Amino acid sequence: MKNQPIMQATERHLKNHSGIGQVIRNTLTMAYRGLLKIKRTPEQLFDVTLQPIIFTLMFTYIFGGAISGNVQNYLPVIIPGILVQTVITTSIVTGVQLREDMDKGVFDRFKSLPIARIAPLAGALLADTIRYTIASTLTFTMGYIMGYRPEGGLGNVILAGLIVIACAWAISWIFAFFGVISRNATSVQGISMIVLFPLTFLSNAFVPADTLPKVLQWFVKFNPISHLVTAVRELTNAGTVGWDLIISLVGAAVIVAIFAPITVRAYMRRT
């Protein structure tokens, strides 16, 4: 060891808060860590690879004839629906994995470092957007193979994908919160599924809302997932931007504004 003298406490320049620059730098470093982990254990990407392929095939061929007369007509309806459903479901994995990660000793070190408190969480969630990207790409690719030709054009399809990824990132804060407060990874999965199942299925993702009973129609109308699905449909199928897109983005921002602070707080309280 080089006997480089240690700078004593009194000679140091110290500050008690992390600026926005540090928040971003720390978060990006933590995201880099997340990506390295994915690179090391690529098998954890199985779910995001298989789910879009299987679900897209399955739902299109099961519901296609019944709902739209044939598969071809159903594709513009189902592809945006399944895209939203798949990507948002994937964000549960984020919560589960964060929970597992937090049980490891390395999170103790993150806590004892003078870094932005939000960084370990935000970084992990940011790294997981790679999953959402894979899921989105595969869903659109499957759709294309089955004959889906979105009228909105490639640019709007990519834009729609990015919007879904952004919203999934926002929603993943909810599951991150469950991850921080629950006892173990299995219970995160449990709670998250209970929340997400009704939300995705009681929306306009798979069936037109007007075929449903009145009460459900009312629920579907207010369901944020429906707005996101509609926004994606408008973008991909017509290339238009409507209210639903704005509502979706505002909703996503509200989720982050609420859940990011309480998640960080709960995280700091954990022993």
Added chain:
Amino acid sequence: MSNEYRKIVEKADWAVEASGLVKTFGDNHAVDGVDLQVPTGSIYGVLGPNGAGKTTTIRMLATLLRPDAGSAKIFGYDVAKDPQIVRQLIGVTGQYASVDEALSATENLVIFSRLLGLSRQESKRKAEELLEEFGLTEAAKRPLKNFSGGMRRRLDLAASLIAQPPLIFLDEPTTGLDPRTRNQMWDTIRRLVKSGSTVLLTTQYLQEADELADRIAVIDHGRVVAEGTVDELKGSIGTSSLHLSIQHTQDMQDARRIVEQVLKVQSAASPEGGKITAPMAHADRVTDLLIALREQGIQLAELSVQKPTLDEVFLTITGEGVKEDKQEKEGIA
């Protein structure tokens, strides 16, 4: 003395200043009013059995846990009010290696360096430097899954040293290490202090505290039960101690009674049986004791007078010996 000046003096004098720290988990008073004062530039040992509250204390000092009561200052900065400043002054090496299992040693160090504000290149250089220092260069690219316990511990310590913090917490740094690796770890800790760091380490091993620490706090059931230099602690239980083995274990009670009568102290019986230890202030007394034992017809197997070891200090202070006494007496009654 102006307030401002006093503040600076305090900051320079004490690396750690804790008073009345309390942490309760449910019914368990893990830490029950701990006071600590660690002088800057020293190695300070916190010694105690498993579950005494050592780790909880360290976690509170390192801002990882919020104390339920009491306060702690690191170089004059309050852990509750200025946690982010405190974090810039400390390095923490936990009982369980706090490094990333899925990544390689280099990747771990680079990520911690980046988080501490080093540039990409500086981080790489720092990682290489530390890996070399800790003899991990060959294993730099391997995932940690294949690391031995000793390698993990060394990497963990290396990670704590990236920012060259003036205060380093080591929570049981050598638990579970083989003797050779343990000695390496001790050397590293000594070198750290030479370069100006203050080290606060916890240990269950008296030998380790004896070897390394300038001052020791003995902690038991969440409280500091003794504090001082190694010599002071040893002195506190008498200058030397008597070790006595008797030939017939049935004479045990009689022998202990005589020892206690003659030396006017509490004796302790070792669990193996047949051995009695007692603190002894004057070597002269041995003569009286031997005569008394001969009169009672107790035959000795072995007798020696030894300087006290920290083990005895520890057992005396934490009352382990006394507890044994009680059990024995109850057993007889």
